[in-house]
Amino acid sequence: MTIIEIRPACGTDLTDIQSCAWKAYGKYVQRMDRDPAPMHADFESLIARGCVDVAIGDSLLVGYVVFYPERSHICLENIAVLPEYNRLGFGRCLIEHVERIAKDTGYETVVLYTNEAMTENLSMYPKMGYIEVERRREAGFNRVYFRKQV
Numbered sequence: 001m002t003i004i005e006i007r008p009a010c011g012t013d014l015t016d017i018q019s020c021a022w023k024a025y026g027k028y029v030q031r032m033d034r035d036p037a038p039m040h041a042d043f044e045s046l047i048a049r050g051c052v053d054v055a056i057g058d059s060l061l062v063g064y065v066v067f068y069p070e071r072s073h074i075c076l077e078n079i080a081v082l083p084e085y086n087r088l089g090f091g092r093c094l095i096e097h098v099e100r101i102a103k104d105t106g107y108e109t110v111v112l113y114t115n116e117a118m119t120e121n122l123s124m125y126p127k128m129g130y131i132e133v134e135r136r137r138e139a140g141f142n143r144v145y146f147r148k149q150v
Contacts, residue, residue, distance in 0.1 A: 009052035016061040024080035031117040038078045065094040074102040076112040103150045116142040
């Protein structure tokens with residue numbers, strides 16, 4: 001796995017980010033009986049606000065992460081990697097990127113959530129040091145919240 005760079009997203013990345021979201025989250029539609037929220041995120045607005053960074057590998061956008069400060073922590077709202085690049089470390093690199101930014105900007109905690117139907121995430125995040133802190137129904141989704149001190 002080679003990441004050429006992780007950089008802030010720009011307007012020209014919009015189509016690739018949207019495509020990545022649909023490809024990455026499409027496998028969950030049947031499990032959830034609906035589209036996962038990231039498939040309909042307002043990426044144009046998120047990019048304009050500086051909340052999206054992208055991972056470039058093999059000279060193309062292979063993943064992205066949406067994150068922003070929220071009160072006393074950084075919220076990692078959404079992360080996706082193209083299916084053909086899964087299990088190569090791109091997702092881990094994007095998460096670690098957010099954790100570094102949190103630490104470098106004075107935040108002690110990263111908070112993220114996943115849908116309870118995304119069972120792969122429920123076992124992956126604890127392996128990365130995240131602790132489950134809450135489960136709740138929000139906007140029609142059953143979400144599981146995790147927190148990590150950085």
